[in-house]
Amino acid sequence: MGIHLLYIEDDAEIGNWVHEDLIGRGYEVTWLQSGEHALEKAAGSRLVILDVMLPGLDGFTVGQRIKKAYPDLPILMLSARTSIDDKLEGLQFADDYLTKPFHPDELAARIEVLLRRSGSFSSEPLVLKHLLVYERENRIVNKETDEEILLTGKQFQIFTYLVRHLGQILTKEQIYEGVWGDPYLDGDKTLMVHIRYLREKLERDPASPEIIETIRGVGYRVKA
Amino acid sequence: MREGKRPKSRFRGTLLSRYLLIIVVALLFIPVVFPVSLIGYQLVQGVVLGNLVPKPEERNDPYRTNNLESMWHREAQKLKGKTPDQIDAKMNELHAAYPKVDMFWVDAKSRVRQPGTSRLDLPPTWEAADAVAYLKRYKENTSQQFSVIAFIGDDKKLSQGFMVMQVARSELNTGGYEMSAQTSMIFFGIIMLMFLLFIAVSWMFFVNMRRRLLRLQSAMTVQHDSGLPEPIIIKKADEIGQLEYAFNGMVYQLGSSLKREREEEELRKRLIANLSHDLRTPLTVVRSHVFSLQKEQLSDKGRELLKLTETKLGDLSGLIDNLLSYNLLTSGKYTLHPESTDVLRIVRESAAAWYPLWEKEGFEADIELPENPLFWTLDAQWFRRILDNLFQNVVRHAHSGRYIGIHAERDAAGKYAIVISDKGKGMQSASGDKGAGIGLAIVGFLTREMGLAMDISSTGGGTSVLIYPASGSEPGLKLKERV
Numbered sequence A: 001m002g003i004h005l006l007y008i009e010d011d012a013e014i015g016n017w018v019h020e021d022l023i024g025r026g027y028e029v030t031w032l033q034s035g036e037h038a039l040e041k042a043a044g045s046r047l048v049i050l051d052v053m054l055p056g057l058d059g060f061t062v063g064q065r066i067k068k069a070y071p072d073l074p075i076l077m078l079s080a081r082t083s084i085d086d087k088l089e090g091l092q093f094a095d096d097y098l099t100k101p102f103h104p105d106e107l108a109a110r111i112e113v114l115l116r117r118s119g120s121f122s123s124e125p126l127v128l129k130h131l132l133v134y135e136r137e138n139r140i141v142n143k144e145t146d147e148e149i150l151l152t153g154k155q156f157q158i159f160t161y162l163v164r165h166l167g168q169i170l171t172k173e174q175i176y177e178g179v180w181g182d183p184y185l186d187g188d189k190t191l192m193v194h195i196r197y198l199r200e201k202l203e204r205d206p207a208s209p210e211i212i213e214t215i216r217g218v219g220y221r222v223k224a
Numbered sequence B: 001m002r003e004g005k006r007p008k009s010r011f012r013g014t015l016l017s018r019y020l021l022i023i024v025v026a027l028l029f030i031p032v033v034f035p036v037s038l039i040g041y042q043l044v045q046g047v048v049l050g051n052l053v054p055k056p057e058e059r060n061d062p063y064r065t066n067n068l069e070s071m072w073h074r075e076a077q078k079l080k081g082k083t084p085d086q087i088d089a090k091m092n093e094l095h096a097a098y099p100k101v102d103m104f105w106v107d108a109k110s111r112v113r114q115p116g117t118s119r120l121d122l123p124p125t126w127e128a129a130d131a132v133a134y135l136k137r138y139k140e141n142t143s144q145q146f147s148v149i150a151f152i153g154d155d156k157k158l159s160q161g162f163m164v165m166q167v168a169r170s171e172l173n174t175g176g177y178e179m180s181a182q183t184s185m186i187f188f189g190i191i192m193l194m195f196l197l198f199i200a201v202s203w204m205f206f207v208n209m210r211r212r213l214l215r216l217q218s219a220m221t222v223q224h225d226s227g228l229p230e231p232i233i234i235k236k237a238d239e240i241g242q243l244e245y246a247f248n249g250m251v252y253q254l255g256s257s258l259k260r261e262r263e264e265e266e267l268r269k270r271l272i273a274n275l276s277h278d279l280r281t282p283l284t285v286v287r288s289h290v291f292s293l294q295k296e297q298l299s300d301k302g303r304e305l306l307k308l309t310e311t312k313l314g315d316l317s318g319l320i321d322n323l324l325s326y327n328l329l330t331s332g333k334y335t336l337h338p339e340s341t342d343v344l345r346i347v348r349e350s351a352a353a354w355y356p357l358w359e360k361e362g363f364e365a366d367i368e369l370p371e372n373p374l375f376w377t378l379d380a381q382w383f384r385r386i387l388d389n390l391f392q393n394v395v396r397h398a399h400s401g402r403y404i405g406i407h408a409e410r411d412a413a414g415k416y417a418i419v420i421s422d423k424g425k426g427m428q429s430a431s432g433d434k435g436a437g438i439g440l441a442i443v444g445f446l447t448r449e450m451g452l453a454m455d456i457s458s459t460g461g462g463t464s465v466l467i468y469p470a471s472g473s474e475p476g477l478k479l480k481e482r483v
Helices: A012-024 A038-042 A059-069 A084-091 A104-117 A153-164 A172-180 A190-202 B015-027 B029-052 B065-078 B084-097 B128-140 B180-221 B239-294 B300-330 B343-360 B380-397 B436-449
Strands: A004-008 A028-032 A047-051 A075-079 A096-099 A126-128 A131-134 A139-142 A212-215 A219-222 B102-106 B145-151 B162-168 B339-342 B364-368 B375-378 B403-410 B416-422 B452-459 B462-469 B477-481
Touching: A004 A012, A004 A038, A012 A028, A012 A104, A012 B239, A028 A038, A038 A047, A038 A059, A047 A059, A047 A104, A059 A075, A075 A104, A096 A104, A104 A153, A153 A172, A153 A190, A153 A219, A172 A190, A172 A219, A172 B343, A190 A212, B015 B180, B015 B239, B029 B180, B065 B084, B065 B145, B065 B162, B084 B102, B180 B239, B239 B300, B300 B380, B300 B436, B339 B343, B339 B380, B343 B364, B343 B375, B343 B380, B343 B403, B375 B380, B380 B416, B380 B436, B403 B462, B436 B452
Parallel strands: A004 A028, A004 A047, A047 A075, A075 A096, B364 B403, B452 B477
Antiparallel strands: A126 A131, A131 A139, A212 A219, B102 B162, B145 B162, B339 B375, B403 B416, B416 B462, B452 B462
16 A cells, blocks of 8 residues: 555646656555645645645645644645745745646655655665665665664664655755754764764775765765 | 815914914003003002002091192181181191191281291281282292182181191102002012013913924824824814824825835735746646656657757746746845855755756766855845856756856955856857846845845856855946956
């Protein structure tokens, strides 16, 4: 049984296309053409894709109601509007934001990131090069040696944080603040030390890392 | 919504009429105030002083001319048939009673007889010549001397002779002027009072006028929540009242035009939002069909055309984005929230978001930023928008260079600038992708608003954009051309 998504879009053509595309990617999709019954349908869903321009109740109102009823349910806003105030208004409750016209691959990628971030892992292990990551069981296994890799608390937290933002580049500040919960202090080497130890445990060759990529001048990334 | 009817300007009740009234009163002051103060004095004396100071009994005052004259005739009448000795005795008695009055009498035989205490120097007999001389002297001195002559016994004939009394006028009526000093004090006091009253009325008139003008001034300068002054409550229909009315009219007019302006702005925003939606929705549909087509079996030519269509769709979408953003930005509806922010952190985060696209498009991303934070005063949201536009321009218009450089450069003074460079064909070349203009206009507008300066240098070998905090009146957008 696939992951259930709630999709609210009034335009029939776009709706049809996105609906089919998402089903093609293995999701179960409930498509509503107005926000009226959104709250009831949101109950069994893992993620809501919401269009801003809706007849009757607008997307912002629907989104706010859903967020109030289900605070942990991620909401991805689709909008034809790009003005800054829309972005701010939308992002106050929405977890992500995508403007039309969008590429279906981009939508799929964002859905995946949001689901991962909200903890909706599939039972299948995540394959990262020579590693198998069992997110539900917090287990990492080296496929080649079949050995489990044991990480310290902080190492595990850093790795999980990167995996939850799979494919995204994260800056040092973002990782530090996401894991430690404190503001990043300039020139703090703690994170770099942790990442060095983490690489020694995870990488085949810590000198040329494949799992945790360094994006020069920007930050780190874990890519599937 | 007008408050009340326009007050009619009649002459009565205008400031001018009131001021004229004060002036007229001032002019009439002298001729009116003296009689008034006299009457006032009489009233004051009659009512107030009359009860405090015992008023000299005018009728009983022995030294009043009337009293003296009637007394003299009365006494003469009483002496009818009296012997000359008896008359002498009476004269002595009278002289004792009226010591200031000189008196003598002439008997039937024309002999002059005086009281023993008399100060007069008279001839022993009273001839006709004496009478004439006395009368002549009396006439000359009538203003200084008061004389009464009475026939004794009130005979029409000179059977018993006549008696004369004389007194210096200065001795008479002295009682009537005893209070002159007090009188002048009161008189002066009343005049002073009137003067003070006049000054007080004038003072009040101008103080009141000034207060109302100040009230009007403060009403004009104080702003309320609406950003407009509050209307004034009009109390009088004079010139200031008219001014207040005109002021209120202006406030109402301003309010209604502000409301109209807001409505128009709201309409414009809605129109733009709707336009955006109406343009993008079909664009999304067209794009969806292009994606679907790409999955079909196509010839190489068909695939190439489809790729081109997709690129153009992306450009069109970007153009709509920028056009609408620029419209909204320049309408001044966005407020800046500048604060000291680590600009490098924002650049890194923004680059992180764009990196996958650069990777996909085969760009070499050359990013080198210092470890230490660089604090600029800016609005993070807006600065991201600037970077988004610049990065987007690189992807769209400098695609051929397949390079993006993000650096922090230091000038001789040690000031940092963020430099975003590409190796495209430059802005002057026809890249085939028009539309960088509006994106740059947005960037220019935003940098200027945040007090940043931007230099763009573009050659055939690439373009680089420098962003740095503007010092003084540095223009926000400069386009340098290197040959």
